[in-house]
Amino acid sequence: MLLGPGPERVDTGTGTSGQNHSDDFVQVNPLRKVPALKDGDFTLAESVAILLYLARKYEAPDHWYPQGLQARARVDEYLSWQHTAVRMSCTRAMWQKMMFPVFLGQRVPPETLANTLAELDRCLQLLEDKFLKDQDFLAGPRISVADLVAITELMHPVSAGCDIFKSRPKLAAWRQRVEAAVGEDLFREAHAVIMKAKDLPPADTAVKERLKPLAQLFL
Numbered sequence: 001m002l003l004g005p006g007p008e009r010v011d012t013g014t015g016t017s018g019q020n021h022s023d024d025f026v027q028v029n030p031l032r033k034v035p036a037l038k039d040g041d042f043t044l045a046e047s048v049a050i051l052l053y054l055a056r057k058y059e060a061p062d063h064w065y066p067q068g069l070q071a072r073a074r075v076d077e078y079l080s081w082q083h084t085a086v087r088m089s090c091t092r093a094m095w096q097k098m099m100f101p102v103f104l105g106q107r108v109p110p111e112t113l114a115n116t117l118a119e120l121d122r123c124l125q126l127l128e129d130k131f132l133k134d135q136d137f138l139a140g141p142r143i144s145v146a147d148l149v150a151i152t153e154l155m156h157p158v159s160a161g162c163d164i165f166k167s168r169p170k171l172a173a174w175r176q177r178v179e180a181a182v183g184e185d186l187f188r189e190a191h192a193v194i195m196k197a198k199d200l201p202p203a204d205t206a207v208k209e210r211l212k213p214l215a216q217l218f219l
């Protein structure tokens with residue numbers, strides 16, 4: 001998708017379309033994952049690297065990715081932690097609760113799902129205790145890219161029907177602050193694709209075969 005004179009986004013979705021395996025896409029991201037960015041002749045993979053590139057390129061206001069040594073280290077700390085914690089738990093919960101049964105037509109044993117949801121709950125507790133604490137945002141008093149990355153991950157189980165904010169008023173208040181800070185419309189737009197994932201038509205045999213190696217990671 002061409003976004004005017006700025007960087008081109010070549011796939012904004014979940015990767016289920018298979019576009020990420022096309023020859024054109026592989027030119028941009030040989031890792032075959034979304035998101036990927038093409039800015040003129042420059043190509044870049046990895047969501048966090050892309051976000052930081054855009055923050056620097058467009059000289060985003062300091063609070064997004066602060067210059068201060070320790071303030072920036074706090075953001076980096078969250079971004080480093082989240083890949084194997086929040087991201088893994090949220091993605092696994094979404095796949096087990098929705099993608100396997102609804103999209104792939106594959107049953108997930110109830111005890112597997114229960115373990116995954118328990119792990120997600122532990123992870124959310126760490127998110128509150130270690131990062132959010134009594135602050136307004138994850139890395140301090142102002143919103144940063146850490147909050148954007150976190151909310152994006154948390155909306156994955158939400159899209160699958162997990163009401164992760166229900167018993168977590170502190171996290172729910174943070175979610176409201178993030179939505180208010182980015183604006184309701186942008187918040188909705190940013191999560192539109194994932195919130196519609198439950199409406200995907202069931203995968204055909206070819207798609208199921210293609211997604212097999214990926215899906216195994218989430219069982």
Ligand SMILES: N[C@@H](CCC(=O)N[C@@H](CS)C(=O)NCC(=O)O)C(=O)O
Nearest residue numbers: 014015032033034035046047048214
């Ligand atoms: N560490 C990468 C992960 C990218 C990733 O796993 N993307 C998923 C969608 S969220 C994807 O491309 N899935 C399709 C596939 O693996 O074929 C990042 O943060 O950008």
